[in-house]
Amino acid sequence: MEWNGNTRSFVPQPESSLSFLYNYNQCSYQGMMEVKHQDWTDTMFPEMEKMMKYGNQEKKKRLTSEQMESLESSFQEEIKLDPQRKMKLSKELGLQPRQIAIWFQNRRARWKTKQLEHLYDSLRHQFEVVSKEKQQLQDEVMKLKAMLKEQGNSCGRMQGYYTEMSVEETETVESTSEAALRCSNREVKGKIHQQLNIDEGNCSFNLEDYNINNNVPLLPYWPAAVPYNYHP
DNA sequence: CGTCTAACCTATTCAACTG
DNA sequence: CAGTTGAATAGGTTAGACG
Numbered sequence: 001m002e003w004n005g006n007t008r009s010f011v012p013q014p015e016s017s018l019s020f021l022y023n024y025n026q027c028s029y030q031g032m033m034e035v036k037h038q039d040w041t042d043t044m045f046p047e048m049e050k051m052m053k054y055g056n057q058e059k060k061k062r063l064t065s066e067q068m069e070s071l072e073s074s075f076q077e078e079i080k081l082d083p084q085r086k087m088k089l090s091k092e093l094g095l096q097p098r099q100i101a102i103w104f105q106n107r108r109a110r111w112k113t114k115q116l117e118h119l120y121d122s123l124r125h126q127f128e129v130v131s132k133e134k135q136q137l138q139d140e141v142m143k144l145k146a147m148l149k150e151q152g153n154s155c156g157r158m159q160g161y162y163t164e165m166s167v168e169e170t171e172t173v174e175s176t177s178e179a180a181l182r183c184s185n186r187e188v189k190g191k192i193h194q195q196l197n198i199d200e201g202n203c204s205f206n207l208e209d210y211n212i213n214n215n216v217p218l219l220p221y222w223p224a225a226v227p228y229n230y231h232p
Numbered sequence: 233c234g235t236c237t238a239a240c241c242t243a244t245t246c247a248a249c250t251g
Numbered sequence: 252c253a254g255t256t257g258a259a260t261a262g263g264t265t266a267g268a269c270g
Contacts, residue, residue, distance in 0.1 A: 063257090098259095102258065102259060102260090105239095105259095106258070109243095
């Protein structure tokens, strides 16, 4: 099948009488309805599916850097592809609309994977901070307990009073530190909830919106302007 | 309300590329 | 040549149009 002069090895050129089956993308490019490849091959032409899979006459080609750049900048503007933009890009880049759609689909998948990686890093960092806080507070409680015990021992006459006080104070200190921990945990939970809510498969925002609307930036290492295939 | 269709998703495949 | 990347496929879900 021809893709802008590029070809794929596992989809051999058909006999001319059957060429319409292989040119469904061409049809859609001319404004006709897109037909899913699997619809034709799986349900109507299983033998042809074999031919298409195991034929080895054509080569799968990658997009040119110009095509990639253009698609990338379009993706940065808006991660979803509306039909007009698809047709515009298709004409500009000399690619089939289906190719444009697939590129955006794959690009969104890569974007989401990156976002999850950054979310994981961010949450791990927050967890480390909270754990450190917890340890510090526990150390503080231990120190205060030790101090109270020491005071109790050195003042025999007031022992009963201090012993009583130490229990109360200990409880106060412990409840204060626990409250602080609960507060921190709530903050983290809130952030998790907030960030997991952003994209459950239906996102209607662009990258800029995403960065602005979230307190914890998820793209510090992968800014909108940097293409996904950029490796410094 | 059920059916159809288009667009989307995730998971997977496999050719092309790379170290 | 094994591992990685990315274009494309497979199969499922969902939303909207329509009778």
